[in-house]
């Protein structure tokens with residue numbers, strides 16, 4: 001939307017009023033000129049103006065009255081007073097009461113135009129900022145997070161409640177469930193939204209680099225530290241720091257982080273100056289941090305510092321009602337991007353999507369739909385447009401259901417199923433028994449015994465190397 005400034009001129013001298021109006025219209029502004037203070041007040045009460053230019057001395061209702069009305073009815077409007085030479089004192093008084101500026105008669109039109117242009121430029125920037133803000137808000141607003149399952153509504157409700165506080169948030173959820181999207185939403189709905197939102201992926205960097213990245217360093221702190229560098233904590237001051245994949249940080253960094261969380265203070269690497277920061281921390285992890293604490297991999301004290309507000313995003317398979325809703329949104333997005341006209345999803349493909357467990361969650365669904373939109377040559381997405389992983393899932397399940405042919409007693413069928421299931425777990429963990437046992441939710445010892453029982457010792461043993 002283009003910003004169109006509106007100006008109201010109130011002056012009882014026709015010549016003055018008309019020449020100002022003409023000069024401002026020539027600049028491209030929307031201008032309305034009126035001859036009495038009463039009329040002026042009428043218009044101010046009915047409409048919004050960016051600038052009000054008024055003669056200070058008017059019969060009946062004067063410039064001060066107009067200023068008072070404007071301040072009350074249209075607080076965003078800026079009032080410029082025109083005063084006669086000799087009544088500067090009154091003009092100064094008007095400024096004290098809230099007028100933006102005054103100009104003394106006689107004046108050249110250029111003088112007035114400079115004041116107006118300056119003001120308009122300022123208002124335009126202000127306006128553009130608001131528009132930009134709204135756009136960003138829209139991008140990260142809850143509307144950008146699709147889902148109407150009760151589980152997702154619960155998550156969003158919590159986000160709304162806690163966004164504005166400064167509490168540390170721990171977002172958990174499987175890969176691709178939307179942890180980063182939620183972190184964005186929290187920042188952009190908090191009072192900190194005009195300040196920085198700094199992200200650090202803790203898994204992407206080795207320990208020493210991560211430390212330097214988080215806390216910064218002084219010149220000469222280590223080989224290659226040619227000049228001082230600010231860390232992410234400093235850059236996020238007054239804003240939000242998003243520590244992604246927090247479960248991956250080393251014990252040494254855990255200690256340092258704990259101190260910042262407790263004291264909001266730290267030193268740059270190689271530095272002696274203690275820096276204080278005001279940073280809101282949001283962390284995310286796919287890991288079960290509580291379990292990591294039990295296993296001694298994650299400090300318990302740090303866990304409690306981070307887990308002040310826990311937000312768990314359930315996997316897509318636990319909120320099937322969101323699948324088609326999200327899929328349809330992605331169809332719109334990717335159709336527009338690729339100039340395709342896909343209208344929806346065929347009933348067969350719908351069935352396949354709803355019942356597929358989506359190990360990669362929303363990201364996997366997003367990629368599946370993007371691919372289907374690009375490949376599809378029908379108005380509706382067909383099963384053949386869906387990726388191999390989805391087809392493979394159904395092929396495998398068919399094998400399983402084919403196995404259950406009611407040809408054997410239940411105990412035998414269960415036995416059969418267990419054997420197949422264990423083989424699959426071993427295959428998927430590439431023979432790693434510990435991983436397979438974890439997948440199956442049993443101990444290594446139980447797995448070993450079951451393998452023996454099913455005649456799978458060899459498989460388990462050979463492949464475990």
Ligand SMILES: Nc1ncnc2c1ncn2[C@@H]1O[C@H](COP(=O)(O)OP(=O)(O)OP(=O)(O)O)[C@@H](O)[C@H]1O
Nearest residue numbers: 144145146147174175176177178179180181362363
């Ligand atoms: N509810 C949702 N509505 C719309 N898009 C979503 C939703 N949840 C996730 N997405 C989209 O799915 C993709 C993955 O989301 P995101 O990166 O936030 O997940 P993540 O949990 O951080 O993943 P990872 O664990 O792999 O880092 C993004 O493109 C994101 O925009």
Ligand SMILES: [Mg+2]
Nearest residue numbers: 179180244284
């Ligand atoms: Mg992520």
